Amino acid sequence: MDLVIEMKNINKIYKMGNSEYKALSDVNLNIKKGEFVSIVGPSGAGKSTLMNIIGCLDVATSGRYILDGEDTDCSDNKLSEIRNRKIGFIFQNYNLLPKMNVLENVELPLIYQGLSNKEMKEKALKSLERVGLTSHIKHKPSELSGGQKQRVAIARALATGPELLLADEPTGALDSKTGKEVIEMLKELNREGNTIVLITHDREIAQQAKRIITVKDGYIESDELNLEYSKVI
Ligand SMILES: Nc1ncnc2c1ncn2[C@@H]1O[C@H](COP(=O)(O)OP(=O)(O)O)[C@@H](O)[C@H]1O
Numbered sequence: 044m045d046l047v048i049e050m051k052n053i054n055k056i057y058k059m060g061n062s063e064y065k066a067l068s069d070v071n072l073n074i075k076k077g078e079f080v081s082i083v084g085p086s087g088a089g090k091s092t093l094m095n096i097i098g099c100l101d102v103a104t105s106g107r108y109i110l111d112g113e114d115t116d117c118s119d120n121k122l123s124e125i126r127n128r129k130i131g132f133i134f135q136n137y138n139l140l141p142k143m144n145v146l147e148n149v150e151l152p153l154i155y156q157g158l159s160n161k162e163m164k165e166k167a168l169k170s171l172e173r174v175g176l177t178s179h180i181k182h183k184p185s186e187l188s189g190g191q192k193q194r195v196a197i198a199r200a201l202a203t204g205p206e207l208l209l210a211d212e213p214t215g216a217l218d219s220k221t222g223k224e225v226i227e228m229l230k231e232l233n234r235e236g237n238t239i240v241l242i243t244h245d246r247e248i249a250q251q252a253k254r255i256i257t258v259k260d261g262y263i264e265s266d267e268l269n270l271e272y273s274k275v276i
């Protein structure tokens with residue numbers, strides 16, 4: 044089976060006191076291994092809600108979500124375990140721990156994997172090599188540029204060898220040149236076989252992916268292949 048994401052009739056209802064708000068309506072979404080998909084839509088469309096469910100950070104109110112063959116309708120502990128094993132996160136604000144150096148930040152997701160210190164360091168270094176940052180392993184995040192911080196975050200996301208890279212507005216805090224470099228790196232990682240879901244409000248960024256899904260008012264408005272993809276890489 045080569046589906047990484049399989050969503051069937053996903054609904055998400057937020058309850059606030061006596062009122063309810065339906066943030067996702069009957070979302071059906073299949074994403075195969077090796078795809079590079081962007082999810083785009085205006086503010087309030089439901090992108091963060093969808094990303095939280097895809098990333099196992101939140102659960103749907105109803106519907107079925109199978110991640111890489113595993114049903115996410117399970118206990119909180121099991122869901123955290125699935126999240127840690129299967130997903131690498133890349134956030135707009137990097138989410139690096141300021142007191143830890145670059146190497147320690149990248150080792151962080153490996154801590155839960157029961158590896159020896161030596162194995163952990165080897166994996167983290169390999170990942171840092173992948174993003175071209177082995178010369179900065181002792182630096183603290185505050186000593187890095189925005190682009191370098193995002194590369195550390197990408198290395199951290201790659202460290203566990205996840206099934207899915209989930210990037211939430213990864214260029215949102217970067218200038219346009221650095222943002223382009225980050226997108227180029229995602230394209231390269233996709234060419235190497237990584238499955239990538241990129242969430243953005245920026246249509247220009249979204250158009251860098253092979254497949255573009257537009258969300259609006261909590262539903263999928265369109266889902267199209269990017270015929271320009273091979274031309275833009
Ligand atoms: N925790 C919450 N409680 C109530 N409403 C929420 C909550 N989170 C999001 N919403 C609402 O759901 C809708 C979709 O939000 P969100 O998924 O954050 O959209 P986007 O990321 O596309 O801007 C918005 O109308 C928002 O106000």
Ligand SMILES: [Mg+2]
Binds near residue numbers: 090091092
């Ligand atoms: Mg959002």
